[in-house]
Amino acid sequence: MRLLLTVLLGFMLAVPAAVRAGAQEFVATPVEISADKVNVKGSVYYLHKVLKGHTLYSISKAYGVDIETIKAANPSLSEGLKAGMLLYIPEKPSGTAEATAAAPAVQPRRDTVQTTADERGERTAPQGKTKAAKQKKYKKYNIKWYETLDDVAVKFNVTTEAIIALNGIDPDSGKRIRAVLIPDSAYMQEFRERAPQAGTGNAGTVQEENAVLPDKRTSVTDESVPAEAQAWEWDVTPDLSGTDRCITLILPFNASRLTGSLNAYTADFYAGAMIAAADLKEKGLFSNFHLNIIDINRYGSAWELVADNALNGSGLIIGPISERDMQPIASWARSKRIPVVSPLDLKTASLLQDNPYLYLFPPQSDLALDHQLDKIAEASHSSDTTESVTVIYEQGYERSDIVSQTMSGLAERGIPFKTFKYDFLSGRGIDSLMSQSLDSVLVNRVIIPSMSEAFITDALRNLSLIQSSRGYSIDVYGMSRWKSFETVELDYFHALDLRLAMSYHIDYNSPAVISFIDKYRAAFNTEPTSFAFQGYDIMTFFVEAMNALGRDFPDGIAGVRRSLLQSDVMFEQTEPGSGYLNTAFKDICFTSGWRILNE
The missing domain is CATH 3.10.350.10 (LysM domain)
Incomplete structure (x- = not known):
């Protein structure tokens, strides 16, 4: 009996300990604040x-x-x-804090703060600013990275000019402004009384200075639609011919057989295409169309699909998504003169030769560098002033493909350039040497042919230091992969007006993008992926082309540029008699106003 009691007591003591030990094994996954x-x-x-x-x-x-x-x-x-x-x-809203205006609105750190007009001996703010600043207290507001002075003015129901005047901001500086003092009602009334009436010709005010200071990047009326794309808009009207057209969509829908990252998202692609079809129907552009949806996984191979005559009657074929399945489909479509769109797989570029009916929708990433060089050449040749072009690359990589292609490409375009190479592990002080390859007066267009995150971080840091401390004018051209780098300070992107050529870029402020997201959420109760955007873009582009160009659309779309939700499109033949590559990229610019503009 004593032994039984001992065993029971030991068991009762062991159970709570085991429970505690088991509970201690669960460690919640920590939540890290996203940088995106x-x-x-x-x-x-x-x-x-x-x-x-x-x-x-x-x-x-x-x-x-x-x-x-x-x-x-x-x-x-x-x-x-x-x-x-x-x-x-x-984002959790940050409140405003009280601060005396007697202190500077922004502390004088040369790498982040604008130089005031008084310090530079140039234009001065309206009289009365110093007196008001000394006698009153104003709310201090920390400007968020995505906000401009106009945004702040609207938020606090004041004018941009009043903010500029109170804070002594130089509109010409182009530097990031981290914090401002907010004018109160008394200051606004005084400011309005001081402001000249329209047409008085008083040339000394901030208001009139701003009127003659257009920004080459913000003068576009609609950031969501690049000016170049606007010039190429089709006259898209419903096709009234009455001809029935069939669009065949070939995707793998059998989830049990899905393999690979592309196939895993085909349902999203299909969902995006269906929303596009609904939008086109509302515009009267889908009345003569019908869809033929084919699950390629129902067949043993794409050859069996062709043999089953499932593609007969197609006016356009979208898919399949893999190069292996595309080969027999593209071959059959060529014999029937039916256009085929390869929606996702870049490997299908190998099938373009001798097939003028095949269209590869995603842009080839190796074309992005040539696109950037074309942009530099265009900017250099169209500029009214002389500009300086510099190639900065990592020491030891002189013979790498990307560096060689950059230098030879600039030479072929007739652009003189300087070079600067260095080892980013060599320590501080590189900015002094780097500045010698730049021009202190001219606009410096700098291209950095590198995919090394560590080198890019160091190069941008040095360029930003040169710009802020020496006053150099620098625009940087980079590679699309930089946008995914995690250790590079975004401050550098915006300070240096970084320009990237992106295969895909979504402007979440675009009304068309907002409308698509709202419809996708309502229909599928989830967020659209990039594959959903791709399905929408492809369906929209080709249905509009078939409406606008009629029977001639396979030839008529060549050389026509269109701007879509996440892609820009301009098809060009690689050589006579071949298929078509999409050679367009989304040109984006990180501006000093903490905005990303479509150029």
Whole structure:
């Protein structure tokens, strides 16, 4: 009996200990604040990727946003939180803090703060600024990275000119402004009384100075539609011929057989294409069209699909997505003179030779460098002033393909250039040597042919230092992959007006993008992926082409540039009698106003 009691007592003591030990084995996955942000309808959201072990509670605590607000921004959460989801997390608004105007609005750090007009001995702010600053207290507002002075003015119901006057800002500096003092009602009334009436010809005011200071990047009326694309718009009207047209969409839908990252997202591609078809129908552009949807996984191979006569009657074929399946489809379509679109797989470029009916929609990444060189040549030849071009690359990589292609490409375009190479591990002080390869007076167009994140970080840091401390004018041209770098300070991108040629770029402020996202959420209760955008773009582009160009659309779309939701499109033949490559890229520029513009 004593032995039994001893065993029972030991078991009772061991169970709680085991439970505690078991409980201690669970460690919640920490939630890290995302570095990715998007601006949607003027509101800024973090793009947070859900990891295994995350909960809505832990996410809301990490971001300081309540759970209901997160749910409201993400309708897909009605089906539960799942690992791999992308959530829109509203940025927590930062309040304004009281600060005396006697202190400088921005502390004089040369690498981040604008130089005032008084310090430079140039234009001066309106009289009364110093007196007002000394006698009153104003709210200090820390400008968010995505905001401009115009945004701040609208937020506080004041004018941009009044902010400039109160803070002594030089509109010419182009430097990032981190914080400003906000004019109050008394200052606004005084400022309006001082402001000259329209047509008085008083040439000393900030208002009139601003009127003659256009910015070459912000003069575009609609940032979502590049000026170049606007010049090439089709006259898209419904095709009234009454001819029935069949668009065949070939995708793998059998989930049990899906393999590879491309196939895994074909359902998203299909969903995006269906929303495009609905939008086109609303515009009267789909009345003569019908869709023939084929699940290629129902067949043993693409050859069996062709033999089954499933493609007969097609006026356009979109898909399949892989090069292996595309080969027999493209060969058959060529014999029937039916256009075929390769929607996703860049490897299908090998099938373009001798097939003038094949269109490769995604741009080839190796064309991006040539595109950047063309942009430099265009800017250099169209500029009214002489400019300096410099190639900066990592020491030891002189003979790399990307460096050689850059130098030979500039030479072929007749652009004189300087070079500067260095080892980024050599330590500080490189900026002094680098500045010798730049011009202190002219606009410096700098291209850095490198994919090394460490080297790019160091090169941009030195260029930013040269620009801020020496006053050099520098525009940098880079590679699209830089946008995915995690250790590069985005400050450098914006300070140096970095220009990238992107195969895909989504402007979340575009009304068309916002409309698509809203419709996708309503239809599928989730967020659209890049594959959904791709499906929408391809369906929209080719249906509009068939309406605008009729029977001649296979030849008529060559050389026509269109700007779509996430892609720009301009098809060109690689050689006579061959298929068509998409040679267009989204040209984006990170500007000093913490905005990303489509150029």
